[in-house]
Amino acid sequence: MYHLLKGLHEHLTRKEEFSVIIIGLDGAGKTTLLEKIKTLYNETPGLTPDRIGPTVGQNTGTITLPSTILQFWDLGGQRGIRNIWHRYYNDCHAVVYVIDAEDRERLSEGWEVFDGVLSHPQILGLPLLLVANKQDSPQSLSVDEIRHDYEDWYQRKMESARRTRYNPGESTTDLLAMRRERIASLDVMGVSAIEG
Numbered sequence: 001m002y003h004l005l006k007g008l009h010e011h012l013t014r015k016e017e018f019s020v021i022i023i024g025l026d027g028a029g030k031t032t033l034l035e036k037i038k039t040l041y042n043e044t045p046g047l048t049p050d051r052i053g054p055t056v057g058q059n060t061g062t063i064t065l066p067s068t069i070l071q072f073w074d075l076g077g078q079r080g081i082r083n084i085w086h087r088y089y090n091d092c093h094a095v096v097y098v099i100d101a102e103d104r105e106r107l108s109e110g111w112e113v114f115d116g117v118l119s120h121p122q123i124l125g126l127p128l129l130l131v132a133n134k135q136d137s138p139q140s141l142s143v144d145e146i147r148h149d150y151e152d153w154y155q156r157k158m159e160s161a162r163r164t165r166y167n168p169g170e171s172t173t174d175l176l177a178m179r180r181e182r183i184a185s186l187d188v189m190g191v192s193a194i195e196g
């Protein structure tokens, strides 16, 4: 009887576990964000910004919420490391893409890489959050400006594809439609990883 009740209790109080990947260009603030999340939600604080260097490979962290356990995978964003991201796409439950809203010069590069991420069909079915980081900086673009900048970039890309008479096959057209839908319902959140 004890084991039965214990099993029932464990079943009812079991927390669901989800894996979340955090990706984006190098310097966007992914590690700063994850370490701040650890500090805010765990008893053991995460690293302070002065102790964070570029991520070579991955950095992980887990937080426990009332009904859920979230396992984060913060992946290095340097050009040479981005080609490992796709290995995480099949097993993750959600994606956070971090943009440095302060660095206007690298926004296009950020969208180019974001677009590459969206070209993986597994990603299109997952919850996806675009984080406009560094909102503490007066030079940062706001959430609306970031959204418009991406939409403008995407329009320009589509126009240039039309000009070069790019003619996608049927399955590509389906993917493009899925991608358009995904972009239309994209959640954009302004944050300051430094300030939490």
Ligand SMILES: Nc1nc2c(ncn2[C@@H]2O[C@H](COP(=O)(O)OP(=O)(O)OP(=O)(O)O)[C@@H](O)[C@H]2O)c(=O)[nH]1
Binding pocket: 024, 025, 026, 027, 028, 029, 030, 031, 032, 033, 049, 052, 053, 054, 055, 056, 075, 076, 077, 078, 133, 134, 135, 136, 137, 191, 192, 193, 194, 195
């Ligand atoms: N002002 C400001 N600076 C930030 C913020 N978040 C990160 N930074 C700074 O941005 C720089 C890069 O931060 P990281 O967290 O190392 O960036 P990353 O995205 O993990 O970079 P990689 O590991 O190379 O992919 C550091 O100097 C951070 O202190 C923020 O919210 N506001």
Ligand SMILES: [Mg+2]
Binding pocket: 030, 031, 032, 053, 054, 055, 074, 075, 076, 077
């Ligand atoms: Mg990092």
